[in-house]
Amino acid sequence: MLDEELKRIWNASTQQERVKLDLALLLQDVDNQLRALDRGIKFRNVLEIGVAVFLLPMFLISAVFIPFLLSKIGSIILMGFCAFLIYKLKKVRAQKPKDVALPLKEYLQEQRLYLQQEMRLLTTVAYWYIAPFVVGMSLFFIGFAEIGAEGLWLKVVGAIVLGIVIYFLNQWELNRRLKPMLEKLNQTISSLQV
Amino acid sequence: MATKQEDLFLTVLESYKDRLYRVCKSYAKGSDEAQDLFQEVVLNIWKSLPGYKGQAGLSTWMYRITLNVCLQARYRQDKKQARTLRLESIHMEKTPSEEFDAEEEERYKALHQCIQQLNDSDKSVIVLFLEDLPYKDIAEITGLTENHVAVKIKRIKSKLFTCITTELC
Structure with a gap:
């Protein structure tokens, strides 16, 4: 089979199925879809970062006004945690x-770099997310023991x-989604270079 | 009144729609997925158009976007975003099967089947070759050298010929 024959067969597929564009509607349609996608991204950002932005002044207030030393230390740790969370997520995004x-090769390499950063974020989540969160919350609750508040240990265990x-949710995401994705990307990049 | 950019978008899309759709089809498992991919390509072309400064030819630029979007979609595990895209202004018009040659259809199916069996990088190179792009453009789109493209195409064609011959026998 000659090259020209191959190309002819390839082009003939268009005879079976053709794209029809309604040019009068297309621009409006594309604009609407992009706006909907942007709203989705903003909503995700609000969920991920907005909560930390909201909690930051709360912990500042509790660090200033709650009289118990351990609760103050816990609040300061949680403030640092919120600020670091905002910084870390914004940096990766x-x-x-x-x-x-x-070009395809460059695009795939950039995708891989981004994916590796996302993976690093999840691999180290115990140090930069879980530890300060659990320690901060626990100290915050334990501080209230000074006034003999009840059920404190339950709250600590809850934290x-x-x-x-x-x-475990982060590790699940890492193993289920990111690792297979990186594997596929690596395969494509290396086969492109061969 | 349409701006210059809007005019450009509509004109290039009208001229390249079938070519870009053919590329999308080679990365999709079925017609629905191909349509989803094509819609995503259209959105990305529109989004990227303000950044197009003419460094690369317009067709090179559009094929780059198409390949990148198609590959990215394959790596994305959740197809949520693709499913939420619904551009009502894009339709597929299918020709009734009695209107085209059965033998021709069989040959296309064999070719498509064999392309589907290639790995993603070989697929990208061969679809650009089938789109009749010169090696120079394929090199610009993929980021490989022209020599590398030539070597790859020779190897992929040989795989493809063997596969098609088996499929058609």
């Missing part, structure tokens, strides 16, 4: 490849359990 018009759940 900013590195997401945006230029979809790059630890929440930390463990968050840890």
